[in-house]
Amino acid sequence: MKTWLKILLGLWIAGVLYFGFAMPIGDIPGLGEKARIIFFHVPMSWLAVLAFLMSMIYGILYLKDRDLKYDIKSSTAAELGFLFTILATITGSIWAKFNWGSFWNWDPRETSIFVLLLIYGAYFSLRSALEVEEKRAVLSAVYSIVAFVTVPFFVFIMPRIMFSLHPGGGGSAAPILNASGKMYMDMNMRFVFYASLIGFTVFYFWLFQIRTRIGILTYLESLETEQ
Amino acid sequence: MRGAYAVFSKDLYSELRTRYALNALLMFVVVTLSIILFSTAGEAVSPALSAGILWVVIFFAAMSGLSRSFVSEEERGTTMTLQLWVKPSAVLIGKLAFNTLLLYLLNGLIVSAYLITMQSFKLQTPSIFWLTIVLGSFGLASASTFIAAIISKANSKGTLYPVLSFPVLLPLLMSVIDATRLSVDGAAFYEAIDDFKIMISYAVVVTTAAVILFDFVWRD
DSSP: OOHHHHHHHHHHHHHHHHHHHHSOOOOOTTTGGGGGGHHHHHHHHHHHHHHHHHHHHHHHHHHHHOOHHHHHHHHHHHHHHHHHHHHHHHHHHHHHHHHTSSSOOOOHHHHHHHHHHHHHHHHHHHHHTOOSHHHHHHHHHHHHHHHHHHHHIIIIIHHHHSOOOSTTGGGOOOSSSOTTOOOOOOHHHHHHHHHHHHHHHHHHHHHHHHHHHHHHHHHHHHHHHHO | OHHHHHHHHHHHHHHHHHOHHHHHHHHHHHHHHHHHHHHHTTSOOOHHHHHHHHHHHHHHHHHHHTTHHHHHHHHHTOHHHHHHHSOHHHHHHHHHHHHHHHHHHHHHHHHHHHHHHOTTOOOSOHHHHHHHHHHHHHHHHHHHHHHHHHHTTSSSHHHHHHHHHHHHHHHHHHHHHHHHHHHHHTOOGGGGHHHHHHHHHHHHHHHHHHHHHHHHHHOO
16 A cells, blocks of 8 residues: 555544544434444444455355465455454444443344354364365355355344344434435534545555465465475 | 265164264263253243253254264265265265254254253243244254364364354354244244244255355365
């Protein structure tokens, strides 16, 4: 990434942090000022899902082409996804403390993010239990696909059947995850929200690029030492 | 299809000859139930809690019994022979059929022992309960057979198995526990329809994914 882009990104995220707290936002029934968590919690959750999806897609590409670079990308995306899932869990949990009164209460949304953490944990323990690189790449790709096909059960089906207190569950007021699929935010809030989403997504791709480069260089080095 | 049947009957005969899995699992069920009964002796266990405990027993019994299907092939070094003789899909279907049968036997055992020993576990709506056992066992067998194929290639197989299976099985476990709770709470049959929909779609999705992906796991 170009140096000017790095500086711009630093300023951009600093701006998001500042305006996330300082910008006046419209009133949302039942949430009020606590709705500001949207600026940080939603980008984290979005990146957690994006990283998981990318990890699976690179896994499929590996199964198709058998190029170990895809496996490095797949595991890099999973590592970053794990990081962002933890951040989404923490930000969500802080918000839950102030809105619901406890950090953790096994709400369907909390259960689903917990399962995401478990899947990543299982993925990494599977990788560490396989020594041959090709075998590791194939089996972890297959596992991430199988785990991914069960995710819709948590994200789409469970919260509809079980009553959730998460904004959007049970017909409560929700800026983003609601039944009608519209966004309820005023202009100020929308502006900061999109800025945050863009900033953190660029940040994610920067991290992804660096980690992939390290991974590929380490792999090439290990090939040289073998010869 | 003939290959699948051959794999199934091979597993069945070798099991009937040694009775390794059946004997070990029988003792597993006895031990687990005794621990539960000792720890709840004199306590009033709510029906909802007893529904959850039942599936904890079933989950761990499945985790200790079903991995053998593929792990034993790796241990005895017979994987190559199977690869030579039958198509990958036939291996998966044969193993899945055997594991499903094993799990039905096992669950029949667990459920009857549980119904006799747990005082608070009284079925109010038997139709929900038995359908849950039938659908849930198949989904459980399907997911865990496939995960067994994955872990049979890895180190530390025994510990890895429940770790990998649990996140994949969780949507199923949540719906079967919910349906079992409904059946002891005396809910009407239609109230459990949503849970049955999840169980059926889960079994279909996981079995399809397993058949498609098994090629990659099986071929070296």
